[in-house]
Amino acid sequence: MTSSMPVRTALVVEDERTINDALAQRLRAEGYTVEQAFDGPSAVEVAAAVRPDVVLLDVMLPGFDGLEVCRRIQAERPVPVLMLTARDDEADVLVGLGVGADDYLTKPFSMREVVARVAALLRRVERAEALAAERPAALEVGAISIDPGTRRTTVAGEPVHLTPTEFDLLLCLAREAGQVLGRDRLLREVWDWGDAWGSPGAARTVDSHVKALRAKVGAERIRTVHGVGYSLEDLT
Ligand code: CA
Numbered sequence: 001m002t003s004s005m006p007v008r009t010a011l012v013v014e015d016e017r018t019i020n021d022a023l024a025q026r027l028r029a030e031g032y033t034v035e036q037a038f039d040g041p042s043a044v045e046v047a048a049a050v051r052p053d054v055v056l057l058d059v060m061l062p063g064f065d066g067l068e069v070c071r072r073i074q075a076e077r078p079v080p081v082l083m084l085t086a087r088d089d090e091a092d093v094l095v096g097l098g099v100g101a102d103d104y105l106t107k108p109f110s111m112r113e114v115v116a117r118v119a120a121l122l123r124r125v126e127r128a129e130a131l132a133a134e135r136p137a138a139l140e141v142g143a144i145s146i147d148p149g150t151r152r153t154t155v156a157g158e159p160v161h162l163t164p165t166e167f168d169l170l171l172c173l174a175r176e177a178g179q180v181l182g183r184d185r186l187l188r189e190v191w192d193w194g195d196a197w198g199s200p201g202a203a204r205t206v207d208s209h210v211k212a213l214r215a216k217v218g219a220e221r222i223r224t225v226h227g228v229g230y231s232l233e234d235l236t
């Protein structure tokens with residue numbers, strides 16, 4: 001981190017104390033302020049009190065689970081969430097995405113991977129804020145209207161609520177509407193994954209988010225080109 005950057009606050013939510021402590025310790029070493037929570041209800045309380053810049057969230061928690069925590073903290077204010085899942089299981093992933101998680105890691109993960117993902121999430125938020133400050137013009141692709149400044153989306157005039165990742169994905173596809181964008185490129189541009197293409201779950205990350213986005217903007221608007229990637233179609 002450069003000296004001009006504000007100190008970022010990370011909230012680590014994980015009931016296994018050794019994992020929680022290891023995450024907290026590593027993030028502190030990277031310059032973050034870290035808050036810890038060990039169950040669902042206290043995670044929501046701490047999030048409301050400290051307004052973290054990023055949340056690392058285990059799925060299986062006492063009280064109520066990580067999905068419910070995600071739902072509640074996202075309802076209050078958008079914050080990037082990195083979900084920590086025990087199984088590399090698509091159902092987990094999809095349900096997680098439906099509640100507004102931005103990314104996920106399957107256990108066991110390396111601390112290095114966690115740090116890289118958290119940094120990527122924060123870069124995305126900063127990029128989005130910088131873009132919003134420029135007040136760019138809205139993009140129209142068929143019936144879809146995307147305003148990068150306000151981060152609002154409408155389909156046929158009706159507002160659609162997208163998670164931050166879904167919005168970034170739609171914006172990326174819309175900038176080159178009608179063109180097929182490969183998953184590797186989407187991972188680089190939307191997730192800022194750099195060289196992570198080929199890592200476990202990389203393709204599924206893209207596919208899961210596309211699936212969630214389709215459910216919100218209309219499945220027919222996002223065309224799959226098997227083995228290649230996706231394109232946003234200009235449909236009314
Ligand atoms: Ca757990």
